Amino acid sequence: MEQKKLNQDAVQQSKQEIKKDAKGLFSSLNKFLKELLDFREDTDYETTIEAIKADIPFKGATAWILIFAVFVASIGLNANSTAVVIGAMLISPLMGPILGIGMSFALNDIHTFKKSLVNLGTMIGLSLFASFLFFYLFPLSEDNSELLGRVRPDIRDVLIAFFGGLALMVARTKKGTVASVIFGVAIATALMPPLCTAGYGLAIANFQYFFGAMYLFTINTIFIALATFLVLKLLRFPMHKYANAARRKRYATIAAVVGIAVMIPAVYTFIYALNDSRMNIQFKNYVKNEINSNPKYQLIDKGIDTKRRVISLNFFNEISEAEENMLQNQLVNDPRYANLKEVVIEIKGSDTKSFELITTAYKEKRVELQESKNIIAGLQKQITDLQQTILLLNTRIEEDALNKNQKVVAFSRISKEAKIRYNGIEKIGFANVLSSKDFINIDTIPMATIKWNLKLPDSIIVTKQRGLRNWLQKEMKLDTLFIKRE
Secondary structure, eight states: OHHHHHHHHHHHHHHHHHHHHHHHHHHHHHHHHHHHHOOSTTBOHHHHHHHHHHTOOOOTHHHHHHHHHHHHHHHHHHTTOHHHHHHHHHHOOTHHHHHHHHHHHHHTOHHHHHHHHHHHHHHHHHHHHHHHHHHHHSOOSSOOHHHHTTSSOOHHHHHHHHHHHHHHHHHHHBSSOOHHHHHHHHHHHOOHHHHHHHHHHHHTTOHHHHHHHHHHHHHHHHHHHHHHHHHHHHTTOOOOOOSOHHHHHHHHHHHHHHHHHHHHHHHHHHHHHHHHHHHHHHHHHHIIIIIITOTTOOEEEEEEETTTTEEEEEESSOOOHHHHHHHHHHHHHOGGGGGGTTOEEEEEOOSSSOHHHHHHHHHHHHHHHHHHHHHHHHHHHHHHHHHHHHHHHHHHHHHHHHHHOTTOOOHHHHHHHHHHHSTTEEEEEEEEEEEOSSSSSOEEEEEEEEEEOTTSOHHHHHHHHHHHHHHHHHHHTOSOOEEEEO
16 A cells, blocks of 8 residues: 555656656747847847938938939849849838838837838939939830839739848847848849839830839838838837827827728738739649640640639640530639639630641651652752763763864863853854865865854954954864854
8 A cells, every 4th residue: 555655656756857847848948939039138229210210311422322223223124134233222222211111100200201201202203213214215125034023013022022121120120230131131122123114114105014113112112111110019119209199199090090001902912912823823733733744735825814814725736615614624623723713714726627637647748758858869869870971971072082083172171161261152062064165075174153142242242253263273273263153
């Protein structure tokens, strides 16, 4: 009995020790995470507020820095150079008034809000004018990837602006501001390129580009300001003090109303961009799983219009009505494509011949082409053989002429040289003609027959023919030579 009681006491003591160790481990882990993630102790309240307010004013050097940054970014967009665009982001002073707007909401500082809003509006107007002027004077030959990437915001732009703003404000509030973080956020949030793209849209009168780029800039601005607001609220920055309590309450109400009014389109944009991103991902998976994996489908082109909720599929082969229904049902019923249930598929197939018929015809034509190539090759060989035979015959004729009459030279050489020396000769012939003056005695007379170009005047032909006769006599070593004009 005593042994059993001792065992129970030992078990109870072991449990107590385990609980104690677990509690100590949890306490140590909690302390470690708190030390790792808590950044409130490093917060410099006064310096942070002063630094943000110092970056709000827009005049003098700041204005010129902004103008130069706009020109640098515009040149980078014109040259499609990412490195140049990044350089423009680093020198741009646009971030100051945006942080001022977020801080003014967090601290209920209506004076800072008005000042930030006026300066931001001035910056935007000057940036648009500068970029418009640049692209009006130096228009692009064609749209490039750097420009097209700044005309339509998606979920990534929203998340980059929000988390970039959080990183920026955490760095701003830290004692000894981390400059590399500020530079990194300036690059990631990309405030300058959308403004330059909007100016480009104005320069070419493309308002779709203008409104798309301005929408992207607005989204980036709102979410950076929202991140600023959240960080300052989390760190419990002191509210701006007003002498009149009624005024403080009125300004707080105004700030709340404006904040809600701004956040409604921001939330809508976030939800729309998230849904748009999901639709695009599911569309790619649908094409990969249901179409590209099926060998009977020969897909030429594809696309999705998320606004109209239409998928366009262009096939090389014919698509029957039953296959169209099957593809639509796969899209509607498969849970993997839940965001595409309300999307309609527009299919375009071949309206002339089926893919099988075209493939068969293609194979037949390839066979016919190969046979034609073989025939042509045989004919070319025959032509080559005939040319060799003609060459041999010409050689034999010249050899026979040389054997019979030593005064006769190779006629082929004479004819070629005559053509070169006396242009205008179209035809030349040579023969020994039998002739009789008294119809008793017969003489052999060398005679050359020449056909001249009819466009040559007779006076020129007579001169050329006299020179030709003398040259032929010399070359053929003849005492007498008659020229006959054909």
